[in-house]
Amino acid sequence: xxxxxxxxxxxxxxxxxxxxxxxxxxxxxxxxxxxxxxxxxxxxxxxxxxxxxxxxxxxxxxxxxxxxxxxxxxxxxxxxxxxxxxxxxxxxxxxxxxxxxxxxxxxxxxxxxxxxxxxxxxxxxxxxxxxxxxxxxxxxxxxxxxxxxxxxxxxxxxxxxxxxxxxxxxxxxxxxxxxxxxxxxxxxxxxxxxxxxxxxxxxxxxxxxxxxxxxxxxx
Numbered sequence: 001x002x003x004x005x006x007x008x009x010x011x012x013x014x015x016x017x018x019x020x021x022x023x024x025x026x027x028x029x030x031x032x033x034x035x036x037x038x039x040x041x042x043x044x045x046x047x048x049x050x051x052x053x054x055x056x057x058x059x060x061x062x063x064x065x066x067x068x069x070x071x072x073x074x075x076x077x078x079x080x081x082x083x084x085x086x087x088x089x090x091x092x093x094x095x096x097x098x099x100x101x102x103x104x105x106x107x108x109x110x111x112x113x114x115x116x117x118x119x120x121x122x123x124x125x126x127x128x129x130x131x132x133x134x135x136x137x138x139x140x141x142x143x144x145x146x147x148x149x150x151x152x153x154x155x156x157x158x159x160x161x162x163x164x165x166x167x168x169x170x171x172x173x174x175x176x177x178x179x180x181x182x183x184x185x186x187x188x189x190x191x192x193x194x195x196x197x198x199x200x201x202x203x204x205x206x207x208x209x210x211x212x213x214x215x216x217x218x219x
Contacts, residue, residue, distance in 0.1 A: 006191075008215045009043060011184050011198040013169040014134045014152040017094035017122040019084040020047035023219065030196065030213020035206070038062040041213075051084040057100060061110055073110040076102050078118065092126035102142070116142035120150065131157040140171075148173040161188045165198075179203040184211070192217045 007018040010028045020026060029042040040060040047053045057078040063071055080100030087094045102116035120138035127133060138150035154167035163186040170179040184198025194215045201208050 006188065006194040006215055006217050008186075008194065008196075009045070010041075010213055010215065011186070011196040011211050012152070012154050012156075012165050012167050012182065013180075014136050014154040014167060015082075015098050015120055015122045016134065017087075017096040017124040019051055019082050019096055020045050020053040022047045022050050024053075025218040026215065027218075028213065028215040030211055032209050032211040034209045036063065036065050045082075053082045055080050055082060055098075055100065063110075070107065070109075073107050075106045075110045076112055076116075077105050078102050080118070082122075094122075094124045096122045098122055112142050112145075114143040114145070116140060116145075130159075131155070146174040162186065163188075178205050178207070180205070180207055182209075 007016050008026070008028050009015045010030060024047040026045040027042065028045070029040075032039045032041065038061070042058050044056040045053050046055075055078075057080075059075045061073060061075050078100040080098065082096050082098045085095040085097055098120045100118040102112060102118060104111050104113050104115060118138070118140045120136045122134070122136050124132055124134040132155075134154050134156070136150065136152040140148040140150060149172045151171075152167060152169040154165050156163060156165040164184070166183045168179070168181055170177070180200055180202050182198055182200030184196060186194055186196045188194050196213050196215070198211045199209070200211070
């Protein structure tokens with residue numbers, strides 16, 4: 001989240017352009033409840049050197065529609081890194097590049113069953129001391145599958161210990177195009193822990209979710 005007091009990559013869909021400093025560790029976890037499936041997501045971010053962080057992302061899925069076999073499992077794990085490209089305070093702009101390698105590690109019904117590369121360019125602009133705008137442009141490509149373009153635009157505002165955001169996000173591929181909206185709030189428990197709550201809905205599709213989580217920063 002580009003505007004929150006602890007800069008996180010949740011709960012919005014826009015990945016921040018901020019890279020963790022060397023030696024910092026951040027754990028961002030939450031649950032998203034959709035129409036027929038719930039997702040427990042946990043992202044580990046580790047600053048290894050200035051300008052580079054490594055990342056491990058996991059999702060535990062619970063699908064009520066799977067009546068003939070196991071209803072829950074981890075999906076494919078993702079490992080990757082975020083690289084700082086540009087960060088100048090004088091023009092209030094940050095740019096970073098993010099990629100993840102999706103590893104087919106889950107059981108068949110919860111897996112893409114092939115390797116995939118997920119990449120994004122992350123940009124944020126400070127509008128003033130209390131609000132920011134951020135956006136992502138990305139491309140996901142799995143082996144033997146059509147590529148998928150990803151886009152997000154988010155506006156966020158800080159209100160002391162609270163933060164709010166409004167976001168448009170979507171994806172486009174050869175066979176489908178989805179546009180969605182979400183909004184949410186964050187609350188800073190202290191300077192190392194932050195709670196979040198968000199809700200999202202499809203604009204041209206029937207997607208709907210409610211999500212809540214916590215992020216913890218460790219120096």
